[in-house]
Amino acid sequence: QNLPDLRGFVEKVKTFDPPKVEGASGFVLKNMDAQYTKYKDYVFGEVSCTWQYEEDGQKRTLWLYHVIFPDGTHTEEGVREFYLTLDDWISKQ
Secondary structure (H helix, E strand, O other): OOOOOHHHHHHHHOOOOOOOOOOEEEEEEEEEEEEEEEEOOEEEEEEEEEEEEEEOOEEEEEEEEEEEOOOOOEEEEOHHHHHHHHHHHHHOO
8 A cells, every 4th residue: 555656766766876885986776675563563665776887807796675664755775775765764653
């Protein structure tokens, strides 16, 4: 019933500035995946982004994860912080 707007968020991500990585250039958003995740009676949105870029003449890949909270706010995280971020948001409710 109160699901985060993943479709709208995916469109918004396409307008975000690329990540900032010192010494890196040529960022290209290569892929995005979106899904809902139920955790402790809440439903969150999760959008993973795959960025390709160059650093020191080498092609590299960076994965970023956006968590969309039930109240519509969001944050950008690495994969390991995902559930810590959810727990932190839940504790403030």
